[in-house]
Every structure is written in C-alpha cells, then in structure tokens.
Amino acid sequence: MSTPAEREKAARLTRQFHDARRQSELVVLEGFHPLKHALRFGARVECVVTDDADHMMGLAGEFAEDLTAEIQARAEIVTQKVFRQLGPYEPHTGVVSIAHRTVSDPVEVLADDRAAPLILLEDPRHRGNLGAVIRVAAAVDVAGVLTTGTYDPWDPVAVRGSAGLHFALPVAHLQQLPQLDRPLLAFDPRGEPLDPRRVPARSLLAFGTERHGLSDELLDRADACVSLPMRPGVSSLNLATSVAAVLYSVRLLASGSA
Ligand SMILES: C[S@@+](CC[C@H](N)C(=O)[O-])C[C@H]1O[C@@H](n2cnc3c(N)ncnc32)[C@H](O)[C@@H]1O
Secondary structure, three states: OOOHHHHHHHHHHHHHHHHHOOOOOEEEEEOHHHHHHHHHOOOOEEEEEEOOHHHHHHHHHHHOHHHHHHHHHHEEEOOHHHHHOOOOOOOOOOEEEEEEOOOOOHHHHHHOOOOOOEEEEOOOOOHHHHHHHHHHHHHHOOOOEEEOOOOOOOOHHHHHHOOOHHHHOOEEEOOOOOOOOOOEEEEEEEEEEOOHHHOOOOOEEEEOEOOOEOOHHHHHHOOEEEEOOOOOOOOOOOHHHHHHHHHHHHHHHHOOOO
C-alpha cells in the first residue's frame, strides 16, 4: 500500500515527464549515460528519477566518480510501477531525467570561425543513427551538427543514441542551407576518393539521408563530391559509420597518427 505522499509524488512525476516530452525547450534523458554526459557538459538538469538507487549509484561509482555526489543529491526514488509510467521506454539502467536543451542558432554555428569541420545531415530518418553521429562528432570535437528534414535532432531517442553528448557541442535544426562562407564537401559513394589532406579545416561535411543519399540540390552546390573507397559489390556504408570514418581520417591525420 502506498502512502498519500507517495501517491502525490507519483502523480507529480508522471505529469512532469509527460509535459517535458511536449516542451521544445526540455528533453527527457533516457538512461544513466545521457544523464552523466548532460551533467558533465553543463546541462541544467531539472530532475533525476530512479527505481533502483543502488544500481544507479553503482554506475555512478564506475563511470562518473566526478558526479557521484551530485547524482545522489538529485535522485528521487520511485517504485518500478511508477517508473514505468514515466515514458514509453524503460532504460535498463533504471534512470530517467529531464534537462533543458542547449539552444544553438544554426546561422551562428555556421559562422563559427574555429578551424574545425561542421557536419550537415540532410534529412536523417533513423534517430539512432543521428545520435551516433552526434556522439562521434562530440568525440572528435567538431564545430557542431546541423540537420535538415522532418526529425527533431533533440528527439529523446536521438539523445539516447548520442549517450547525451548533444550537450557537448552545438546541435541544431536548419530549415534551409544559407549562403556559406565555408567549403561544402558532399559525401557520396559515387564521389572522388577521399584524401583527408585535402579537407579544408572549416569544411561543411554533408551526408545524405539513409535511403536516397544527398539531394541533387545539395550536390549541385557542393565544392567537391567525395567518397570513402569500398570493396566492389558494396553499395554504401551506414550513415553514422561514414561520418565516423571521415572524421577520424581527418582527425588522425591532423594529430600525426596517420
Ligand atoms: C546509407 S547512405 C545512402 C545510400 C544511398 N542509397 C546512396 O547511394 O547514396 C547514407 C549516407 O552515408 C554517406 N555514405 C555512405 N557510404 C558512403 C561512401 N562509401 N562514401 C561517401 N559517403 C558515403 C553518404 O553521405 C550517404 O548519403
């Protein structure tokens, strides 16, 4: 039997998570690792809920010693029944949180004068792929990830896919590609073989949608069309795999490891 206070807490949290999924300035973090990266990269976290505090603190001890006290202080503990009411997905780590999104203006991201590449994903359709791109882009420390098309790049499934690394770099949706002051490189299996030495530092690296690849409009605007070489018979790489291969070929060259 639950107490009136527990019932009040369950109703409050259920409402809070329901509302957060509908508010464009908030994002629900599904799992421990998205919470860890959100806190580590300075996100404003509104609430942390777990149905297994021992497991959560074990993960904190193993993967986020720097954040153990903060996570413990924020956590609200609920029963598994209440935890399951908080959203459509039940993370196996037993942790869900709500954070404020980092708002980035895509025009300002494009204007960033740091000597770092910027990723453009044209209409990505697979939110797990989108998250995986953001994760590798954060690891390589690029200037940001911009997307076009129907999906919100801050969808909770994409944030789960990036393990919360959306908070480590600018991630924004772009309605239309404006005039550019940086070279535009289109990645397409039919392009010229990639030479990482010929990728200018501030390039905009464009990758196409999973099924159809880059649009003709974008290919027409590109300064170069580049491919990752593949064995005959293989038609293309996965979107996130191709972004990772390109970024690390450029990164390893720059660091003298290739
Ligand atoms: C799954 S692929 C799209 C496949 C699509 N049928 C095509 O032929 O373009 C998604 C995106 O990954 C990138 N990509 C995949 N394989 C590539 C390769 N070998 N070289 C360069 N880019 C590649 C491209 O940007 C492509 O638009």
